[in-house]
Amino acid sequence: MRPNQPSLTPAGEVKRAQPPTLRDVAEAAGVHAATASRALNPSTRRLVSAETARRVIKAAKTLGYQPNPIARSLKTAKSSTVGLVIPDLTNPLFPPIVRGIEDVLEAEGFSAWIVNTDNDPERERVRIDSLRSRQVEGLIIATARVEHPFLEALHEQGVKMVLVNRRVENLEVPCVTADDATGIALAVRHLAELGHRRIAHLAGPHSTSTGVVRSRAFRHAIRDHGLEDDPSLIVECAHWNEADGAAAMRELLDRDDRFTAVVAGNDLIALGCYDVFAERGISCPDEMSVVGFNDMPFIDKLRPPLTTVAVPHHDIGAEAARMLLDCIEEPDRRPRSLLLPVTMVVRDSTTRPRPLPSA
Amino acid sequence: MRPNQPSLTPAGEVKRAQPPTLRDVAEAAGVHAATASRALNPSTRRLVSAETARRVIKAAKTLGYQPNPIARSLKTAKSSTVGLVIPDLTNPLFPPIVRGIEDVLEAEGFSAWIVNTDNDPERERVRIDSLRSRQVEGLIIATARVEHPFLEALHEQGVKMVLVNRRVENLEVPCVTADDATGIALAVRHLAELGHRRIAHLAGPHSTSTGVVRSRAFRHAIRDHGLEDDPSLIVECAHWNEADGAAAMRELLDRDDRFTAVVAGNDLIALGCYDVFAERGISCPDEMSVVGFNDMPFIDKLRPPLTTVAVPHHDIGAEAARMLLDCIEEPDRRPRSLLLPVTMVVRDSTTRPRPLPSA
DNA sequence: CTGGCCATCGCAATCGTTTGCGGTTAAATC
DNA sequence: GATTTAACCGCAAACGATTGCGATGGCCAG
Numbered sequence: 001m002r003p004n005q006p007s008l009t010p011a012g013e014v015k016r017a018q019p020p021t022l023r024d025v026a027e028a029a030g031v032h033a034a035t036a037s038r039a040l041n042p043s044t045r046r047l048v049s050a051e052t053a054r055r056v057i058k059a060a061k062t063l064g065y066q067p068n069p070i071a072r073s074l075k076t077a078k079s080s081t082v083g084l085v086i087p088d089l090t091n092p093l094f095p096p097i098v099r100g101i102e103d104v105l106e107a108e109g110f111s112a113w114i115v116n117t118d119n120d121p122e123r124e125r126v127r128i129d130s131l132r133s134r135q136v137e138g139l140i141i142a143t144a145r146v147e148h149p150f151l152e153a154l155h156e157q158g159v160k161m162v163l164v165n166r167r168v169e170n171l172e173v174p175c176v177t178a179d180d181a182t183g184i185a186l187a188v189r190h191l192a193e194l195g196h197r198r199i200a201h202l203a204g205p206h207s208t209s210t211g212v213v214r215s216r217a218f219r220h221a222i223r224d225h226g227l228e229d230d231p232s233l234i235v236e237c238a239h240w241n242e243a244d245g246a247a248a249m250r251e252l253l254d255r256d257d258r259f260t261a262v263v264a265g266n267d268l269i270a271l272g273c274y275d276v277f278a279e280r281g282i283s284c285p286d287e288m289s290v291v292g293f294n295d296m297p298f299i300d301k302l303r304p305p306l307t308t309v310a311v312p313h314h315d316i317g318a319e320a321a322r323m324l325l326d327c328i329e330e331p332d333r334r335p336r337s338l339l340l341p342v343t344m345v346v347r348d349s350t351t352r353p354r355p356l357p358s359a
Numbered sequence: 360m361r362p363n364q365p366s367l368t369p370a371g372e373v374k375r376a377q378p379p380t381l382r383d384v385a386e387a388a389g390v391h392a393a394t395a396s397r398a399l400n401p402s403t404r405r406l407v408s409a410e411t412a413r414r415v416i417k418a419a420k421t422l423g424y425q426p427n428p429i430a431r432s433l434k435t436a437k438s439s440t441v442g443l444v445i446p447d448l449t450n451p452l453f454p455p456i457v458r459g460i461e462d463v464l465e466a467e468g469f470s471a472w473i474v475n476t477d478n479d480p481e482r483e484r485v486r487i488d489s490l491r492s493r494q495v496e497g498l499i500i501a502t503a504r505v506e507h508p509f510l511e512a513l514h515e516q517g518v519k520m521v522l523v524n525r526r527v528e529n530l531e532v533p534c535v536t537a538d539d540a541t542g543i544a545l546a547v548r549h550l551a552e553l554g555h556r557r558i559a560h561l562a563g564p565h566s567t568s569t570g571v572v573r574s575r576a577f578r579h580a581i582r583d584h585g586l587e588d589d590p591s592l593i594v595e596c597a598h599w600n601e602a603d604g605a606a607a608m609r610e611l612l613d614r615d616d617r618f619t620a621v622v623a624g625n626d627l628i629a630l631g632c633y634d635v636f637a638e639r640g641i642s643c644p645d646e647m648s649v650v651g652f653n654d655m656p657f658i659d660k661l662r663p664p665l666t667t668v669a670v671p672h673h674d675i676g677a678e679a680a681r682m683l684l685d686c687i688e689e690p691d692r693r694p695r696s697l698l699l700p701v702t703m704v705v706r707d708s709t710t711r712p713r714p715l716p717s718a
Numbered sequence: 719c720t721g722g723c724c725a726t727c728g729c730a731a732t733c734g735t736t737t738g739c740g741g742t743t744a745a746a747t748c
Numbered sequence: 749g750a751t752t753t754a755a756c757c758g759c760a761a762a763c764g765a766t767t768g769c770g771a772t773g774g775c776c777a778g
Binding site for chain 3: 380381382392393396397400403426427429430431432433434435
C-alpha cells in the first residue's frame, strides 16, 4: 500500500512513487535530514532557526510527507501502542470500554491492539506474549482474576499495566473500576424500600474481585437494612453469563422459594433469571423482582425492562487509558486506583413484593 | 516494556537486560547475524546447513529470542497489519465480525487496527489516513456507501481493500456480504405463509447498498407472492437505528394502519418498531407481526423474541479477512465477491394476521 | 584584534532485520 | 591432480528515522 499519489514515469506508464521520506523533505528544503527531523518535531524545533524550520515544514507539506512510524519506533524504541486484553469483544460490556480507551489513546497518538482471551489462561498467556513481541508500551487488562500469578510475573518484569473492572490481590498496579459496593448498596436499598425483606443474591464468580466485592457488599447492605440475613440466599455463579445465572437461579428456587427479589451479579446473570422465569412460569416483577448490574446496551428493551445499576463504561475505558499513559510517561509514580460512581436506574423488573400466599 | 527477564548486574542491583537481538543469537550460535536470520526463517532455511540451522534455532530458544517486528517491518516494508474501518464498535453487529476477522488474521501472523467512524465521512477520511500512515497493508471496510468517492480514490491509488456488508457502485473491489436478497425473500415468504397479504417494509437508507438491495428484494418478493404491491407501504429510514426505525414506523401508521406485518430493514429498526408499539398500545404479534434482519445477540431475549433472518457474522468477518490476505499475497487477482447464506429464524414476533375488524 | 560563547546545522552512528553479492570450502567431474 | 560446481556463510548495505557530537559562523566582551 502506497500512501501517495501515482505518478508518471518518462515512459508514460503509471508507476507508484515511493512515499516521500524525511530525506526527500530535507533535500527539497535544502538541508540535511537531521535538520529536517528537528524542524518537524515540535520539541526539538528550537534547535533550528525559525527560517529553516519554516522552509522544512513547507516542504513537508507540499510533498505530503508522513513520518514513517515504523522507522521512528525502531530508533526511539517506543511504539506508541498499547495492548488491550479482554475476555470477549462480543460481550456487550466491552465495546463501550474499548471506545473510551481508544478515544483518549488516539488523542495522544497512541493506538491499541485488541486481543480476546475467552477466559482461557493459556490463550491469555499466548496473546499477551504476542502483544509484547509487538513491542506494546503497556497493557490494559480486563481479564484479571483475584489470584493471577501471570500478571504478577509481568509486573515483576516491569510491564506497565492498568486493570479495568477487576483487581488482583497483592498486586500494586493501578486499576479503575466501578464503585461496585455502593452500586450493590443502592440495589438493596431500592428493594428494601419497595418492601422486600427476603432477598437473594446470584453472585459472580469469587475468582474475580468484582464477584467478591459485590457479594460482600450485598451481605453488608442486607445487615444494614435489617433484612433477612440467610447465607443460603447467596449462590455463586461459575461464570458471569446467562447459562450459569440460570443454573444458579434454578438451584435457588429448588431449595427455597420464599424470597421475593434477587440481586443479580450482573445483567447477564439477570438474563439467566429471565430464562428461568419463562421456564417455570414465574412472572417478573409481580412474583419476583430482579435487579441487574452494568446497564448493558439494549437491556432496557427486554420484557420487562431491567432495573439495574448503570456503570460509566466509556469513562472507565477513558480513565484507564489515561492512567496507562501516565504510567508510561512517568514510570515510577505511585499506582492510583479509581472508583467511578454508579447510578441506580429503575425500570420495570422491580416492584413491591406480592403479599405471601396466606396459606 | 522489556519482554525479558530481569538480571543482576555485577554491582548487584536489579537491571533489566535488553531483549536478545538477532546478533545475540548469532553470537551464541557462533555465526553471523545474516546466517542466523536465514536459519530462523523457514523459507530461507535451505540456504544454511542443517547443522548450523539447528544450532541457531537452539540458541534462539535458550535465549528466548523474539524477532523485533518493527525492525523487520522497516526492512521488508511489510507491516503484517491491516486496518478495520467500522462505524461503531458499540453496534452489536460488529463485534462478531471483528472476531471473525481477527481469528483468521492472527492465524497468519497479521493483526488489525480498529477505527470507528461514527458514520462521519470526515472522521472516516482522517482515520483512514492515520491507518495508512501506520503502514497497514490493506483495509477492511464496513462503512461503504453506494456513492463513495473517497474509497474510489483509495482504490485508484492501489490501496488493497475488501468491503464487508456493503458494496459500492462501479468499484471493482472484492466484498463479502450476506445474501440479503434471499434473506428478505425468506422473510416475506414466511409472512405470506402465515397469511399476511398487506406487508410493509421499513427500508434501510438507500445510501447503503444493503438498503437498496433489501428493499428491491422486498418488492420482488411481494410480487412473486402476489401480495398487495403498494409503494406507500415502503418507507426509508434515515439510518439503521432504532430512532429512525421508530420514526418511520410512526409515519407509516399515521397514514395507513391496514397492514398486518412489517419487514424491518434490520434488527435495530425492528427495535424501533417495538418502541412504537409500546407507545401506541399495539400488541405484537397479535396485531402486528415484525421480522428483523441480522439476528443480533440478545435479540432473542426481547419480548416478544424477534423473528429475524440470521446472518453468519463471524464467517463474514473471517471470509473478508481471508480475501484481504489473498489480495495482499497476489495483488492482481480478479476481485471476487462472496455472498454468504442466511437462515430464517422464527420466534414469537410473527403470527397469523388477526381477521380485520368486521366493520 | 582575539578569545569565547551561542546558535545553527551537518556528520555519522544507531535501532534490529533482511538480502544481494562475493568469497571460501568441499565435493564432484574429467 | 586441476578445475568446475555447488553449498554454505559472511560482509555490508540497506530500510527511515533520531540524536550525540563536532564544525562552522556570527556576535559580543575584554
